[in-house]
Amino acid sequence: MARLDRTSARARPAAPVRAVHLGLGAFHRAHQAVYTAADPDWGIAAYTFRNTELPGLLTEQEGLYSVQVRGDTAPRVEIVDSISRVHRGDDTERWLADLASPEVALVTLTITEAAYRAPDDLAGTALGRLLAGLRRRYETSRAPLSLVPCDNLPGNGAALRSALRSRAQRCGAEFRAWLDEQVSFVDTVVDRITPATTEQDRTTTARLLGLEDRAPVVTEPFGEWLLAGEFRLGRPAWERAGARFVDDLDAYEQRKLWFLNGAHSLLAYTGPALGCGTIDEAVRHPRLSEWVESWWDAAARHATLGPDDLLEYRRRLRRRFASRGLRHHLRQIAADGSQKLPARILPVLRAERRRGRLPGSAVAALAGWLLHLRTHQVRDPRAEELTALAHGPDAPRRALAALDEELAADDELVAAVEDRARELGAAR
Structure with a gap:
């Protein structure tokens, strides 16, 4: 040839x-x-x-x-x-x-x-x-x-x-x-x-x-x-x-980072514990699909774009994620979590906590990330530091502090992350 x-x-x-x-x-x-x-x-x-x-x-x-x-x-x-x-x-x-x-x-x-x-x-x-x-x-x-x-x-x-x-x-x-x-x-x-x-x-x-x-x-x-x-x-x-x-990208940046990238990170860190290896497998898993929808609901409460735009975007994402034509591996998406999570997950989580809510989908994403640090070969600029933080006493709090000191001081959040990480670990 x-x-x-x-x-x-x-x-x-x-x-x-x-x-x-x-x-x-x-x-x-x-x-x-x-x-x-x-x-x-x-x-x-x-x-x-x-x-x-x-x-x-x-x-x-x-x-x-x-x-x-x-x-x-x-x-x-x-x-x-x-x-x-x-x-x-x-x-x-x-x-x-x-x-x-x-x-x-x-x-x-x-x-x-x-x-x-x-x-x-x-x-x-x-x-x-x-x-x-x-x-x-x-x-x-x-x-x-x-x-x-x-x-x-x-x-x-x-x-x-x-x-x-x-x-x-x-x-x-x-x-x-x-x-x-x-x-x-x-x-x-x-x-x-x-x-x-x-x-x-x-x-x-x-x-x-x-x-x-x-x-x-x-x-x-x-x-x-x-x-x-x-x-x-x-x-x-x-x-x-x-x-x-366009003249202003802020609303589009927010939509893409929270809805597409945020859902990707959520699936990348929780999917392997439930036996999934790719995005299309993960989004078809009933529990993971429920977490994604819950995550999008939480993000929509704080997004700048209007509800009609967000509903159409979510519809399009469901179709893209579920496509069997691509085998988008979760391990590829899981790289560089310490750089990605602060832009994809934490803004919505902070906004929810200010309103007294504890979104289970965000907790699951952070718990999955903690489990990832404990059980996988980590590709991250801070891999050595984060892997050490994820083991030992008070690991959830120490790992969260590497992302955000304020969230690490949130006892209710830390306890929820620890419980969900334990649950995901048992499901492996």
Whole structure:
């Protein structure tokens, strides 16, 4: 079988690089790169600092890869051609040259929530590399630039601005002034479920495509991209693929974080104890489904968007979660809980406690997280610390204190989490 490349796929030549992406992975390739492919004048130079194999595979395929879209009907495969170049993260000079180029108008980022809370010592971090690239741009062209973070953080553009600004204190007043005046930070809300690709997915892709793709991505039919902010040197025509540009993202950020991501975290931490391994299995479990509905009821009491919008969103989420086309593994969603739970679960929990309510769904999510720390291999920037806190005397309170000191002082909540964790542990 022939290997996928621009000749075998009869694809257009690689477009000039006008965008740079930091954090190349499955989600970027299922989301931002797909939207960018709608504009043939924009090519992406993509950098990954985690996966050392992917740059070589995609370079052999001349930046091409396929997206297998799977829902409740037969899967279909699309070839994406917006990535013009792919580089390892240690290709420092190429990275600096790309960031300095006045032809490059924007940088998109998928660096995970944890990266925005990097230590002040930025050596080897995504923020450190980004700051170095911005300094090179300032020292050379001083051209404007737009930064477009696509991670699940409330106000991710503002969060990125704050993180960079606080770490640029030693870079000189003129550089900081240029950063304030010439670099824009765009807030975004992104949504497209993208599970890890399996060998079976690769086999199916090859059968449907008729070509060997060594870097395929699997995703769902649904996708959403909302953006708010200024683009100093232009942008791709992302709206051709359905992106929407709005004035205020707060209500949409809240809806997505609480309803989709919050339910995902709830299922990721409670599902394994009840014998579930994937989202579609978990949402079909009677008890887990009840917790999800209860969670959505609690979130709706504090959400900004109106009830009609939320009811439609919930209906759509039920269908997406239950789709058997995707095998979205709970262990993948469970990673980085200490970074995700504060944005997904805790705001609703705090609001409920202020009104004297103790939502059982939020208790279940925290209890499941505690059990996860005790019984699973933990993928989290604070894994060693959290695993230690989850064992020993007063473990529920100590683990909660790592997320929120005020909630850890709530004796009723701590007791409820401990009881539910014991119950979930017995169900294993």
